[in-house]
Every structure is written in structure tokens, then in C-alpha cells.
Amino acid sequence: MVIKLNRGWQVLQDHFDVGEQYRIYEDCYDPTVANASYPGGAAFQMDEWRDIPALDHLQVMLSQDPQLDPAMRLYNAAPWWYRVSFHLEMLKPGQRARLRFDGVDYYCKVYLNGAFLGSHEGYQTEFVLDAPVRAGENVLYLKVWSPLEFERVGAPEESRCLMTVRNMLKGTYEHGDSLLHRDRNPVGIWRDVSLEIFQNLCFTGPLRIDALPDGRVRVALPIRAEAPCEAAVSLRIRELWSGAEVARLQKELSLSGTREFALDCLVEQPALWNTWDRGGARLYEAFIRVGDLKQCVRFGFRKVELLRTEKETTYYLNGTRLYIRGASYYPDPYLSLMYKGRIRRDLELLKQGGCNMVRVHVHRELPEFYDLCDEMGIAVMQDTDFNWVHPLDEAWTDKALMLVEEEIRALYNHPSILTWVLMNEPVQHGELDMGRYAGNNAFMYEQPGPQLMALTRRLDPNRPLILGSYCEKDPDSGDSHNYLGSIDGPAPYTLRSDMAPEKFNTEFGFDAPPDMRALWQSPAGRKVIARWNKTGGELDPARYYQYRFLKYCIEGYRLKKYAPTSGHIQFMLVDCSPMSYYGVLDYYGCPKKGYDAFLESNQPLGLFIDEAGEIHLINDYSHGFSCVTLCWTVVDDEGMTLTRGEKTLDLAPDSVLHAGSIGLSPAAGIRCSARLSLAQGGEIIASNRYDDLFHHPGHPEGHPQRFSNTYGIRLF
Secondary structure: EEEOOOOOOOEEEEOOOOOOOOOOHHHHOOOOOOOOOOOOHOOOOOOEEEEEOOOOOOHHOEEEEEOOOOOOOHHHHOOOEEEEEEOOOOOOOOEEEEEOOOEEEEEEEEOOOEEEEEEEOOOOEEEEEEOOOOOOEEEEEEEEEOOOOOOEOHHHHHHHOOOEOOOOOOOOOOOOOOOOOOOOOEEEEEOEEEEEEEOEEEEEEOOEEEOOOOOOEEEEEEEEEEEEEEEEEEEEEEEEEOOOOEEEEEEEEEEEEEEEEEEEEEEOOEEEEEOHHHHOOOOEEEEEOOOOOEEEEEOEEEEEEEEEOOOOOEEEEEEEEEEEEEEEOOOOOOOHOOHHHHHHHHHHHHHHHHEEEEEEOOOOOOHHHHHHHHOOOOEEEEEEOEEEOOOHHHHHHHEEEHHHHHHHHHHHOOOOEEEEEEEEEOOOOOOOOOOOOOOOOHHHHHOOOOHHHHHHHOOOOOOEEEEOOOOOOOOOOOOOOOOOOOOOOOOOOOHHHHOOOOOOOOOOOOOOOOOHHHHHHHHHHHHHHHHHHHHHHOOOHHHHHHHHHHHHOOOOOOOOOOOOOOOOEEEEEEOOOOOOOEEEEEOOOOOOOOHHHHHOOOOOEEEEEEOOEEEEEEOOOOOOEEEEEEEEEEEEEOOEEEEEEEEEEEEOOOEEEEEEEEOOOHHHHHOOOEEEEEEEOOHHHHEEEEEEOOOOOOOOOOOOOOOOOOOOOOEE
């Protein structure tokens, strides 16, 4: 039996952090009267209890402007106490209770009926505590806090936006890379709290399913038996798409104490999970019953490898090479504002934009996110929360290992997750030049890097890991980040053939503001408008530049398909706040001009004109196309046709094909536009367009290199 405890909560802020000293959890604190039971008979008012309508991040619930409240720092300046009471009838003989917390951000201590039950650190991982409940009224207290950070690398006034030393493993918070308001640090109980009543048996953690491509399945059951018993165990596996049962197992188990049991079975000729452009997602469901315990877990069969050498960093999915087309995802620092509909909208736009992978950037998403990626055939590159600068001591490493282990165990069964990224752009404490990796980089090669690798390989030997994203030459990493032409300076476009020969790029992009409607909805956006108007400039060139820049980069990477580039991941899909502009979708999910680059250049079937006027067809599908008709038209500024052509071709699976020339080159000095299409059986199956084909816009005037220490963004 499960009893939800999501209503009836009260909160107060413990401004001087004396709640434990005065034993507030003993349910004796009344802010309106003196209480002689306090130590020394003290009488004071800590704060007023206030009712809250639901469980949510406190900034979201209590602030009028959780995106840009000038009083944001106050939410993290002192801990908060939560209290709720609930009534229970007498438990039946042999029944026991435990409390489950689905999300508490970030540190917490739990008290029930005046007794300390335990503590937890994290923001997303579920945790469970035994609950010695009593018949009648029970009172539950939580102390919750997510403190501000004050240590910086370098001078604080120069590094406030970037070089915060992060003592918490919660990804981006407090000024992360110009994405957030400087004091954004979510805090509070933000997901379900429930009381579970059980009879003798309970699962002590997530069930783990190993499904090998040859059909072998192992289900690991972590079970606790309060008293020794015999229990009937059953396992049934069915195809999710057809409902057909494909495996069944029944047995008896002798249970006592806390142990992990394994159930093994075989699924004949399993259908393999794949990305949507390579055959699509095939999912299975496992129904497990142990005595009165029941669980249903989704999983998939697939094999993933990441081949890394000096010359390549290439994914193989189910034994076949896979070109990655992706975008990073960090939609909101307040995960309590996310919900399935909003996630589905984002993932559908990601898929429409041709992406077969999403990188979950330095955070962990809601469970609904991974379920949808499983169902939609979208591969996931999953970061841990290790981002930039953290302490180097052993105590912090131990904490990081514990939290990363929780994440891996929680997400283990999702077939969409192909890779764990253990650290994002790790920097040695005190090293400001993030782009220069020496062989003695402490985070990478002392701690926690080696310890995180050993842990991940032990927990999940079937998935590859990336030790340090951005460390292209590291043999356990292999990907690169490149912001040339963007935040790394206003370098002009060069020929695509002169682009750096990157093996696998997992960050590139340009921060462009959304349209005026979105800007007017936030104070920071209105500040952008005011500053730009003051300079006499316009914002449209920045938006257009994002489109042309992304189109140029995506096509440049794809023209080097497997020679050496095996994929690209743009930074990022959606703005994570109204005043953050890296996305091709704004915070409200509306496409910017930059999204057109995905529609035109990021589809599995691509038609591209290079800088010499040569036409290339790129097919990322695992199947070929026969008797397809390629058409192209090139016109001048006045719409007069300069050249046109048509050709019938066969296109092999997963291939690059040189298809001819448009008959013009930059040497002609002509400003022209081009349209291309590919048809099969009279139906258009791919297209592309180029405006001012051989001339690229310059880096927009006024694109800032300086951060605003107030708004946490670059202010145009």
C-alpha cells in the first residue's frame, strides 16, 4: 500500500540555522508563544510557518519571478524546514513502513515523530528510509538546504560568472556558462513523498536488466526479507509493440536478510533497439513478481561500442557504424517546471530537426524524458553533474562516486542511453585556460577521473564512457568542443575544407536572442533590447548569423563524414531560461531562425553544395535509395537563372556521394542563391537551399565577449 504525502505541508526558513539546536523536529515549536522546553528556556521567533499548496522548488512556489528575482539569494542563505502530519490506523502484524522521497534538492535531514531517520544528498535520485510510524497522528519534518557558493578560481569580481568552485554535484547552478541568473540555485522538496506499507518483503533498489543482443536476459532483484520466508517468483517478458509474450520463468526462492537474486531467461531472435533513422525503437516489458511484490520494467536489446583511435571517435550501434546528429539539452534549472508534454514537444522538435541523439548537458532529466527517448528512438549521451571546477580532496571524490553510482543505477535499464560522460570540460583547480589539457590535469588523471572510470566500468561494462568531454586527445574521451566564429572570437568563415579535422564534436554553437515577443517577457530580455537600441544596432543580424553559422558548421562536419568526423552535437536545443540564448528554440519552445539550419542541413538524407560549387549527397540511413532524381537551380540576385541541372542516381546506405557541379564557383564573383531537391517516384524526399551561396555574413557587430554579473548572460 502506498500513501501519498504531497499535501498539507508547511515551511519556514531557519535564518540562523538553529532549528536542530532547538529541536524544532520534536513538534514543540510555536512562533507565537514562549516555550520553556527550549534549551535555557529561551523564547524567540525563528520564523512563521506558512502553508504551501504543493511540493515544488521554493523559488518557483514562493517567488513572483523565479527567473530573475532580486531576492534570489535569500532562498539559499539559510536552510528550510518542512513539516506535514498524517494519520495511520494500527499496522497489521508483520507490516512495516518506509518513506520514499522522489526528489529533494539538495541536502536534507529527515525526522519522524521526533526521531532522526537519516540524511541524503542530491537533487534527483529517489531515496528510501525505514519509518517507525505509530498508530494515530505522525509528524514528519525535513531540513532542506542548497547553499550558495563563495569560493572562486581567480579574482571573484572577474570570475563570478564562470569559475565558481562547485561543492555540490548538481550540474549548472549559480552562473553556469552565461546560462543563468547569478543566484539561481534551486532548493526544496520538488517531487512526490510517499509512505509505503509492506509485509515482510521489499525491493531495496532499482531492478537491473541486462539484455544482450543474442537474447540472453538477466534480471537482478535486490530484495530484503524482514523474516526468513519462501516466496514464489515469476518473470514474464513481452514485446511492447505487439503484446506477444516471448519468455516466462517461475521458481521458488528462500529469502532472508538483504540480498540480490538473479533471474535468467532467453528471448529467441530479439528485435534490437535502434535510433529512429536506423530502424526505430523496439522495446520489451518485464513483469516481475516476488510474493506480493510486483514491478514492471521496460528495456531493450542492443549493443553499443565507441571506437577511439588517434584518427577517429566512432559509434557502432548493433555492429553498424552510426553517424551522430544531435543537440544538447538543458531546458530549465527548475526541473519541477518540466512535465511530459513539455519534454515531448522538445523531443519532437529535436527529431524533426534530424537529430538522432540528445546530450543531456550536466544534469539528469525527469524519468519521463528517458522513457520518451526509449520510445522515440532517440539516443542519449548522458552527462553526470560534474561541470568545470570542483574540489580536489578525497572527501569530495567519495561523494562524487556515491552520487554517480546512484545515477547509473537509476538509469541503467534505458536502452536509449549509449554513453556516460563523467566530466564536462574538467579543469584543474586554479587553471584558467580550459582549452589546454596537460598530462597532469588533476581532475582527469588524479581524482576523481580514475575513480569514476573504475566505478562506471564496474557498474556498467556494456556502455562506453567519455572521461572528459572536450579532451579530444585523451584515449578515454575523444570528443571536441569548438566555438571558433562564436564565443571564441569573431573569426570570419573559412572554407569548409579548411575546418579543423575534428573526430567527434559535442559542442558548437552561437548565442542568438529570440524574437521580440520572447525578449519582452523577461527583464533581462528587455535589457538586451534597450542596450541594442542604444547602440543603434539591430538584433536580426545575430539571429541570421546563428542560422548561417550553424548551417555552415553542420554541413562542414557532414562533408567530412567518417573522414574523420563521426558526428556533431550542437549546443543547444532550447534556451534554459528566458535570458539565455544558445538554443535554436527559445525558452518557450518557439523556433528561432537558427532552427532552419537543422531542417535544411541536419536531416539523415542531405544535399550539400561545397565552397567550390560541387554537389554532395550524404545518406545516414542504413538503407539505400535507387533511381532518385537530383535537381538544382541557381539564380542571381534578380532571380534570373544562372544554371540548372538534373541527374538520376543510386545512393548507397550510409554513404557520401559526389554528384557533380553546379557550374559556378566563388571565382566568378557572382552573388547567387541555390535550391536543391531529391525525388523518388515523383515525391520529394530531401531538399536544401542556399542564400548568397558563396558569401557568408560576418560576425555580428556588438556580439558581446563580456558577461553581465547581474543577469548571468552576455548582454548584447
